[in-house]
């Protein structure tokens with residue numbers, strides 16, 4: 001459509017917009033509305049499915065503003081593309097929907113601080129921080145310290161899961177002192193996520209299911 005639109009003459013001052021120009025504009029608006037609708041459907045589908053399967057969600061406290069900050073110099077184009085995709089997936093909305101849906105069933109969402117944890121630069125196995133992993137062109141991470149190798153996004157989620165379940169080596173076991181907070185303000189605890197998970201599961205009517213992990217991480 002954008003291509004077609006460029007071929008049509010935009011109305012100038014004092015000139016009536018052509019019928020073809022109006023038509024192409026209507027078509028463009030229609031398509032945009034369709035994309036928005038599809039995205040909304042997808043967001044609801046994904047969050048409903050996660051909320052159905054898990055009582056506890058773990059996610060990052062996102063700062064979309066920061067994530068989509070304009071890049072300068074090298075990598076500018078790539079960053080622009082990334083910004084577009086971040087905004088088009090709608091992370092903030094996903095987090096909001098997921099939190100709402102998990103809480104609806106008496107569950108809980110844990111938010112981990114991205115800036116302290118640096119989940120995408122931390123090795124899930126030995127906890128070493130690798131600044132070079134911040135370069136998003138590295139899609140596959142091999143830890144120079146311990147040799148652990150994992151796909152970037154999987155590694156990130158692994159960190160979130162490890163932190164939430166007190167299994168990340170080198171990090172303390174107090175989620176509060178790490179700067180994590182939960183979706184329910186009355187849930188103040190310094191204990192482990194495992195205890196919390198057990199407590200929560202007793203509350204919910206879900207059958208004990210050894211195969212389902214108590215928490216899921218959304219990175």
Ligand SMILES: [Zn+2]
Nearest residue numbers: 123126143146
């Ligand atoms: Zn390592």
